[in-house]
Amino acid sequence: MTGISILVIAKIFALIGLGIYIIFALVIVRQVNLMVATIEVGFEFFIKIIAWAHLIFAIFVFITALLIL
């Protein structure tokens, strides 16, 4: 019973942490968009793709944690 409770608490903490991480990934996307609007050097598309891929990966990890923990 105690073991299960600890795991449930661990799951909640993991999900909170991953949720905060998604917000952080969103901030990266927003900041990259702002910086790309500030300076154009011809590499914007690749940088935006990386920022979005990072956000998608963060969401994927959150959903995976939600399903398997």
Place this chain on the structure above:
Amino acid sequence: MPDVFVSETKNVEIKPHTDSVLGKPKNIERRELHSHNPLSSYCYFPDGIKFVSKDSNERIVLFLRKHPITNIGWIIISILMFMAPMVLDQFPILTFLPDNFQFIAILGWYLIAIAFTLESFLNWFFSVYIITDERVFDVDFVNLIYREISEANIDQIQDVTAAMGGVVRTIFNYGDIFLQTASETARIEFEAVPHPDQVAKILRELRVEEEKEKLEGRVR
């Protein structure tokens, strides 16, 4: 009525702009520094670079970033972070956790590694120094939630100091440039830029050009 005095036509030689720093790259050394690579850390008269407050008739003379060698530290740390789960697989550190928790812990670690790598790369990529024929820009991407953009007019620059010291900096020829200005931003720093002597020389030429423009009344 005949003219009493007709002055001789003075054959004034007007120097074309191409002789100055505002012209195209004038010597071989500088022409070599004209790069089309978007990841270049030193580009003389770059093509296709735009920034938000650029005037339509303003020309970018120099586009600078920190020397690529300054990235070596975070690249090594990133590689170690990405390899850590494979190495730690040999040591039973997470075995007290159920398998599903172990899997999420590893994914979480990779997220942290990606965040570190991305932040370090973006920090280098977006921290740029732009010298135009009218102004100097210092764009500091301090971290993912804070950035700072300072600018000063070329004619407000009072003093340029190029500093280079240390073994690595001497080998790879990069250093710092300090600009003392009369503007609100009293001091602008270009950190670890390649060819600091060239940068200082170009800045000096631009200041002379700006002085000339003032004297000739060509001030924009």
